[in-house]
Amino acid sequence: MSATSRPAPQAPRPFGAWLGIAAVYAYLYVPILVLVVFSFNASRQMAVWSGFSLDWYAKAWQDEAVIQSLRTSLFVAFISTALSVLVGTPAAIALGRHRFRGRGFVDGIFYLPVVIPEIVLGFASVVFFGLAGWKLGFWSVVVTHVAFSISYVVFTVRARLAMLDPRLEEAAADLGAPPLEAFARVTLPLLVPGLVSAALLVFTISLDDYVVTSFVAGSGGTTLPLQIYSMVRTGVTPEINAISTILLLATFVLVLLSQRYESGAAGRGTSAVAAAVVIALGVFSIGGPVRDAGKRELSVYIWSQYLPEELVAEFEARYDVRVNVELYDSNEAMLAKLQTGVTSYDIVVPSDYMIEVLRANDLLGEIDTRRLTNLDNLNPRFLGLPFDPENRYSIPYGWGTSGIGYRKDLCPKPIRSWADLWDPALRDRLGMLNDARENFAAALKREGKSLNSTDEADIARAAELVEELKPLVRTFESDTFAENLLAGEVWVTQGYSGQIARVALENPDIEYVIPKEGCTMFVDSMCIPKSAPNADLAHLFIDFVLEGRSAARITEVMGFATPNRASLEFLPPEYRDNPAIFPPDRALDDCEFMTDLGSAMEIYDRFWTRIKS
Amino acid sequence: MPPVGAGSLVTAVVSVRSVTKRYPGVAAVDGVWLDIEDGQFVTLLGPSGCGKTTLLRLIAGFETPDEGQVYFGTNDVTHVPPHERDVHTVFQQYALFPHLSVADNVAFGLRRGRVRRPAGEVARRVRESLELVRLTGYGDRMPAQLSGGQQQRVAIARAVAPGPRILLLDEPLGALDRKLREAMQIELKQLQRQLGISFVFVTHDQDEALAMSDVVVVMKEGKIEQKGEPSEIYEHPRTRFIAEFVGVTNVIVGDVESIDAGLASVRTPAGIVPVSAAANGGPALSMGDRVSVAVRPEKIRFAEARAAGAIACRVEDARYLGDVTHWRVRLLDGSTWTVFAQNDGTPEPLEPGAEVGLVWESNHAVRLES
Amino acid sequence: MRRGDQPRSGGARPATLLTPSLLWIAVFFAGPLLVMAVFSLARRGAYGTIDWTLGLQNYAQALDPLYLTVYGRSLWIALVTTILCFAAGYPAAYAIAMKVPARWKSTLLVLAVVPFWTSFLVRTYAWRFMLQDDGLVNAVFAWCGLPAQKLLYTDTAVMIGQVYAELPFMILPLYAAIERLDRRLLEAASDLGASRISRFVHVTLPLTKSGIVAGVVLVFVPSLGAFITPDMLGGAKSMMIGSLIQEQFVQRNQPFGAALGNLLAVAVLILLAVAWRAGARDEARA
Numbered sequence A: 001m002s003a004t005s006r007p008a009p010q011a012p013r014p015f016g017a018w019l020g021i022a023a024v025y026a027y028l029y030v031p032i033l034v035l036v037v038f039s040f041n042a043s044r045q046m047a048v049w050s051g052f053s054l055d056w057y058a059k060a061w062q063d064e065a066v067i068q069s070l071r072t073s074l075f076v077a078f079i080s081t082a083l084s085v086l087v088g089t090p091a092a093i094a095l096g097r098h099r100f101r102g103r104g105f106v107d108g109i110f111y112l113p114v115v116i117p118e119i120v121l122g123f124a125s126v127v128f129f130g131l132a133g134w135k136l137g138f139w140s141v142v143v144t145h146v147a148f149s150i151s152y153v154v155f156t157v158r159a160r161l162a163m164l165d166p167r168l169e170e171a172a173a174d175l176g177a178p179p180l181e182a183f184a185r186v187t188l189p190l191l192v193p194g195l196v197s198a199a200l201l202v203f204t205i206s207l208d209d210y211v212v213t214s215f216v217a218g219s220g221g222t223t224l225p226l227q228i229y230s231m232v233r234t235g236v237t238p239e240i241n242a243i244s245t246i247l248l249l250a251t252f253v254l255v256l257l258s259q260r261y262e263s264g265a266a267g268r269g270t271s272a273v274a275a276a277v278v279i280a281l282g283v284f285s286i287g288g289p290v291r292d293a294g295k296r297e298l299s300v301y302i303w304s305q306y307l308p309e310e311l312v313a314e315f316e317a318r319y320d321v322r323v324n325v326e327l328y329d330s331n332e333a334m335l336a337k338l339q340t341g342v343t344s345y346d347i348v349v350p351s352d353y354m355i356e357v358l359r360a361n362d363l364l365g366e367i368d369t370r371r372l373t374n375l376d377n378l379n380p381r382f383l384g385l386p387f388d389p390e391n392r393y394s395i396p397y398g399w400g401t402s403g404i405g406y407r408k409d410l411c412p413k414p415i416r417s418w419a420d421l422w423d424p425a426l427r428d429r430l431g432m433l434n435d436a437r438e439n440f441a442a443a444l445k446r447e448g449k450s451l452n453s454t455d456e457a458d459i460a461r462a463a464e465l466v467e468e469l470k471p472l473v474r475t476f477e478s479d480t481f482a483e484n485l486l487a488g489e490v491w492v493t494q495g496y497s498g499q500i501a502r503v504a505l506e507n508p509d510i511e512y513v514i515p516k517e518g519c520t521m522f523v524d525s526m527c528i529p530k531s532a533p534n535a536d537l538a539h540l541f542i543d544f545v546l547e548g549r550s551a552a553r554i555t556e557v558m559g560f561a562t563p564n565r566a567s568l569e570f571l572p573p574e575y576r577d578n579p580a581i582f583p584p585d586r587a588l589d590d591c592e593f594m595t596d597l598g599s600a601m602e603i604y605d606r607f608w609t610r611i612k613s
Numbered sequence B: 001m002p003p004v005g006a007g008s009l010v011t012a013v014v015s016v017r018s019v020t021k022r023y024p025g026v027a028a029v030d031g032v033w034l035d036i037e038d039g040q041f042v043t044l045l046g047p048s049g050c051g052k053t054t055l056l057r058l059i060a061g062f063e064t065p066d067e068g069q070v071y072f073g074t075n076d077v078t079h080v081p082p083h084e085r086d087v088h089t090v091f092q093q094y095a096l097f098p099h100l101s102v103a104d105n106v107a108f109g110l111r112r113g114r115v116r117r118p119a120g121e122v123a124r125r126v127r128e129s130l131e132l133v134r135l136t137g138y139g140d141r142m143p144a145q146l147s148g149g150q151q152q153r154v155a156i157a158r159a160v161a162p163g164p165r166i167l168l169l170d171e172p173l174g175a176l177d178r179k180l181r182e183a184m185q186i187e188l189k190q191l192q193r194q195l196g197i198s199f200v201f202v203t204h205d206q207d208e209a210l211a212m213s214d215v216v217v218v219m220k221e222g223k224i225e226q227k228g229e230p231s232e233i234y235e236h237p238r239t240r241f242i243a244e245f246v247g248v249t250n251v252i253v254g255d256v257e258s259i260d261a262g263l264a265s266v267r268t269p270a271g272i273v274p275v276s277a278a279a280n281g282g283p284a285l286s287m288g289d290r291v292s293v294a295v296r297p298e299k300i301r302f303a304e305a306r307a308a309g310a311i312a313c314r315v316e317d318a319r320y321l322g323d324v325t326h327w328r329v330r331l332l333d334g335s336t337w338t339v340f341a342q343n344d345g346t347p348e349p350l351e352p353g354a355e356v357g358l359v360w361e362s363n364h365a366v367r368l369e370s
Numbered sequence C: 001m002r003r004g005d006q007p008r009s010g011g012a013r014p015a016t017l018l019t020p021s022l023l024w025i026a027v028f029f030a031g032p033l034l035v036m037a038v039f040s041l042a043r044r045g046a047y048g049t050i051d052w053t054l055g056l057q058n059y060a061q062a063l064d065p066l067y068l069t070v071y072g073r074s075l076w077i078a079l080v081t082t083i084l085c086f087a088a089g090y091p092a093a094y095a096i097a098m099k100v101p102a103r104w105k106s107t108l109l110v111l112a113v114v115p116f117w118t119s120f121l122v123r124t125y126a127w128r129f130m131l132q133d134d135g136l137v138n139a140v141f142a143w144c145g146l147p148a149q150k151l152l153y154t155d156t157a158v159m160i161g162q163v164y165a166e167l168p169f170m171i172l173p174l175y176a177a178i179e180r181l182d183r184r185l186l187e188a189a190s191d192l193g194a195s196r197i198s199r200f201v202h203v204t205l206p207l208t209k210s211g212i213v214a215g216v217v218l219v220f221v222p223s224l225g226a227f228i229t230p231d232m233l234g235g236a237k238s239m240m241i242g243s244l245i246q247e248q249f250v251q252r253n254q255p256f257g258a259a260l261g262n263l264l265a266v267a268v269l270i271l272l273a274v275a276w277r278a279g280a281r282d283e284a285r286a
């Protein structure tokens, strides 16, 4: 046999092939390498190498939120992998080994989850959970992951099954093994490599999924990608790189082991190491929940970078409770979650106009202000605002503006007004928020109109202006506009005061201005959803935040101003006397809160779509 | 209708009774009756696609007949699943369990479901079975580490280890080269004698069938054409199909001209051929019947061209094979015959083109059913 | 079913084996899609509530010419991504399958998937960092004496990121198909005097069609709905179908978002059916 087999004719010239492969893998791995290298960078800035350091690993390890989300991710991945393999394998066997009517149809069904775009599934699932009355949380993430993972298991296992000689099962039956025994002693062991690759694949998919998870996650379901996404509002810190590096390392070990297994080279040692890695990850993933089992829980659903971790720890210690912090990156995402009616958040922190919307949807519960001993700490200016005149539903948390940040060293001339943005010299160096209302606000304000205008002519004129501005725009960005400014990628950017104030502290060449025409002003307030399972604890939390020291810490972390008078004494001067954070009153004269525009929003939408297409 | 394969019900270990198995478009097995006696070496012989494998699978229980029954002894096992049947199969491509060692493969049938044998007994029987196929010491190897012939023998050891009453072998030697194949033929035959159980052996190699079997069953298009001892199949093929499938034969067609003392004279375009009038179990011949007559090449001798009772022909060419010479001759009607002549020293100075006569004993001229 | 007819696979009936998975998919997959179908017929109410007067107005709106450019751009991005992935993926898959020693093959394949164990957000940010004005790529350009390029927030960046995210999904099915190729066929073609190019076009490509179809579907479909990569690397200057749907969610016009989602899903299914038929015809011929 071997005498007749010749090497393939192409074999002698593999050099070009290696070169091509090297190019493709370089492309795949250079970003990964960058990520790994910069996880050891002493500086927080990704662009500058300033020495080797393991600080980020230490920091990541101490970052309770990150660790918790990693745990959740792994736990979700483990359970959904196990479930989908368990449920999918029999289906693979049915399709691979049996002929029955409707097999083609069933086959087609398994293709569906693979080809339905993620955003469609995510959107549909959250609506579905809402109607079905299933609580969003950990399990909603798991069942959805399983729903789209089953197909991958079916395909992978079936491919392996097709490689198995059906005679082997017959041989087992022939030798007297009843069907179940034949399956257990012959088919199953031979399927193991297929099961292992299916599990790896599904595990990977679950671990990496963002879009669907972001829709269906609820309290207790914040996975690492969700955590990372909300952290990148302030740019990717090397902390995230450190976590990614550790995950990569774990992957490499598992994958190498599974490969040895598949190639048959696995001895006891390999299996033991593989088992050890899996068990270690598993124990780590359930470590958190077990530790805190049985405590009262408070779920806070809040903007990222709004709640410092040590405050959470302090609150937990003071009341012996467990606090679950979940993050969102837009008012609307939060609204959508609450609208499902199946969340279990105790505290949410919506912005002004959103409070109106939440109230209109009857999603907010009343706050008993008599229980708030620290209410007097608030500046009365921030009480009784139009969206909640009696503060029955909301207690202010922080406030800010969305104005302009710019680089004094790069811009040809200082920026003082919105009109300054329409300057051809800024071509490709201008950043705008990726938000229809904010873009129109800039244009409307420039024209001296209200940013809540519902006048069609006003809006049309504003749209023209935004259209004019678009060629100058480098990027529409709502998350990392401040990072772009810091990196010099843009010279001027529309942005929220908090983030820009924070990068301005890093680079004195950055200045935040409230344009002289005025801009959007917002107040984010603490509210208790009607569906809150623990409104009692929520009141305690609000009161805790109202303490001057807490409010000061919050201001330092988020960079936005606090409405808390008592906090001022605790604030360092570079915050307290920072006009970007606490602007003079007259700068706010022409600023406005956004209001819900009702059906006029559709006009904005259409213009926005046209501008963006 | 007299069932072709039917035998004595009393001693049959397997009886296939009027079994039909249809696949879309074909009846793979078509109304087959077959009895297999205890301790017999039965060979299923036939061209590719004639239903040999299907018949075997029906006996093993992998297929259920559309019609008819399968009996083991006096038990109807038609609907008994394969794992409850006391037959074991040696598969065409061996079907060894790739994840189990040789010893574990052989032990598989010993450790099956309900029957719990003590470990010592399993080990002993594994050893004995491997000894039987002369693979002692190979127990720890994996199937992938064996040669084709060794895998073959493991497959046999695995099938015989649990001590079945019948062993089914589906072209077990098909993948082996000629030398190994012949060696294995002898080994298999010895093994069967040693074990004293029935073997049902599938092949489409006629030499293999004749050399090994007690009974040869010739199949064609899902039906049994003839069942008999090898010599009977060879010497008295019932049909032209068998005559030509098993060995080489010369066939000529003619009309019965006269019948005399049990001997019929058949007039053919090439001359008068004598045939036994009552031959081959068929109905007796009568005048004017049209018959096909077969004569094996080694039964024919050369004679003078015009010798009495000889069929005249012209020599076309010769293939000298050392021990024998195969002659091709052309008869008067234009058909070509083959004659085998032993190279026993009697010189036969024949040149291509020479006119000669062909003679044979009249009982070697076999009348075929049409 | 008679006994003995189905001796395989644990003896269970296909219905038993299929029930758990089909049930799961029916409840947690088909259920949501069904709900969404109903949802898409409703209207947006005040303050983001849902007005349950059912009608087809959302679908009519979705066909408004305004959105056609959005669809066009998504289609274009998906198409270019697919072509680039194929152009890069086929030679790579071919090389791995045909030219690389067997012991390296599975390692290389696995290495193609490993980057996916970091969050794609992190990977995308790594690209941003590499592509920015003072990033790694421009540093390499400068080192080579080339002028600095504006890369981040351009279509080039979008393509780099998209291909990066989808390439492995092209390589894996292609590899599987090429690996199955019977080398003797290629030898036979050479034997018959075919040049390397004509051998590739007339033998290799047709014989690996099933892998090509799978790879194209696996890359094209997600690219069609993609919006995070185009937003993050392209500066969100043009809307994609994905961002349009996302936007409806943000702008609290969920019924319209649902209609858009349904249309996208249906378009993808039609596409898949076409691809499947192409593949099936191919299988039948093989």
Ligand SMILES: Nc1ncnc2c1ncn2[C@@H]1O[C@H](COP(=O)(O)OP(=O)(O)OP(=O)(O)O)[C@@H](O)[C@H]1O
Pocket: B023, B024, B026, B027, B028, B046, B047, B048, B049, B050, B051, B052, B053, B054, B055, B204
């Ligand atoms: N599972 C099946 N489905 C459909 N047709 C089948 C199936 N198995 C066998 N056949 C058909 O039944 C007929 C008999 O097949 P079988 O395998 O029994 O032939 P065979 O005598 O063993 O041939 P060979 O010598 O080539 O192995 C053939 O025409 C074959 O095409």
Ligand SMILES: [Mg+2]
Pocket: B052, B053, B054
């Ligand atoms: Mg056969």
